Amino acid sequence: MTLRPLSQGEIEGRKENFIDAVCADDFQPPNLDSSESRENLFRRMLAGGFPEAVGRATEARRQAWFKSYIATLLQRDVRDLANIEGLRDLPRLLSILAARAGGLLNYAEISRSAGLPQTTLKRYASLLEAVFLIEPVVAWSGSLTKRLMKTPKLFFTDTGLLASLLGVTWSRFQLEPTLAGMIVENFVVGELRKQTGWSEHQANMFHFRTQTDTEVDIVLETNSGEVVGIEIKASASVGTDAFKGLRILENDLGKKFKRGIVLYAGEKSVPFGEKMSALPLQSLWLL
Numbered sequence: 001m002t003l004r005p006l007s008q009g010e011i012e013g014r015k016e017n018f019i020d021a022v023c024a025d026d027f028q029p030p031n032l033d034s035s036e037s038r039e040n041l042f043r044r045m046l047a048g049g050f051p052e053a054v055g056r057a058t059e060a061r062r063q064a065w066f067k068s069y070i071a072t073l074l075q076r077d078v079r080d081l082a083n084i085e086g087l088r089d090l091p092r093l094l095s096i097l098a099a100r101a102g103g104l105l106n107y108a109e110i111s112r113s114a115g116l117p118q119t120t121l122k123r124y125a126s127l128l129e130a131v132f133l134i135e136p137v138v139a140w141s142g143s144l145t146k147r148l149m150k151t152p153k154l155f156f157t158d159t160g161l162l163a164s165l166l167g168v169t170w171s172r173f174q175l176e177p178t179l180a181g182m183i184v185e186n187f188v189v190g191e192l193r194k195q196t197g198w199s200e201h202q203a204n205m206f207h208f209r210t211q212t213d214t215e216v217d218i219v220l221e222t223n224s225g226e227v228v229g230i231e232i233k234a235s236a237s238v239g240t241d242a243f244k245g246l247r248i249l250e251n252d253l254g255k256k257f258k259r260g261i262v263l264y265a266g267e268k269s270v271p272f273g274e275k276m277s278a279l280p281l282q283s284l285w286l287l
Contacts, residue, residue: 048160
């Protein structure tokens with residue numbers, strides 16, 4: 001029963017080229033002017049990438065499918081993988097993890113919230129990862145090992161599934177705009193994770209975070225050791241402040257830093273000086 005969500009390009013019948021494009025030596029910001037409405041973009045994220053859910057005509061039917069799918073995974077697939085006594089703890093744990101999506105995977109804090117020993121929690125998390133419900137993104141070290149926090153960040157494999165666990169519909173999404181950042185970041189990570197499976201550059205994906213809390217949402221490191229930094233914004237506009245973390249990363253890496261990209265919920269590609277560009281989120285499947 002375990003299914004894997006498709007990328008947005010795959011849903012539309014093609015494979016994307018975003019990672020290879022931004023990792024290429026001759027990359028130029030595309031003359032991209034997205035005509036997709038903001039509402040359509042976020043509805044796309046809330047639907048997710050499971051064809052079985054995307055094909056449902058209404059939000060209510062999609063929610064019903066997600067609930068049934070999660071129940072089946074926990075009751076059958078997880079039980080097949082491991083003989084665990086606390087199967088009833090997993091639905092509550094999933095909800096606790098969903099509320100922390102995009103954050104650092106702090107086992108000690110989650111253990112207290114869930115009332116589970118850390119050893120049990122880590123075992124359950126491994127099972128949830130094995131059935132493709134969650135996917136941690138590890139911290140990038142490179143030559144900055146001593147300055148970086150080693151804690152991975154927690155993401156869900158699909159934003160439709162995440163939205164279902166959080167009870168987020170389009171109506172609630174409009175009333176609580178703070179949800180946008182969580183959903184958008186999880187969406188981008190999921191899309192990039194899928195593309196790493198066919199990228200010719202064989203890029204590995206990490207997050208960057210220093211002890212002084214400087215962050216870059218995504219670090220793509222190619223097999224040649226070069227790095228592309230990606231920041232993710234849910235806003236419809238972007239300014240120079242969005243590149244702060246990317247410029248710090250560039251200063252630390254020197255020649256290893258290939259370029260910095262800010263993906264945002266706007267319409268146009270905008271250059272921000274040498275090696276820095278803002279691109280619409282749709283670039284993920286339109287490049």
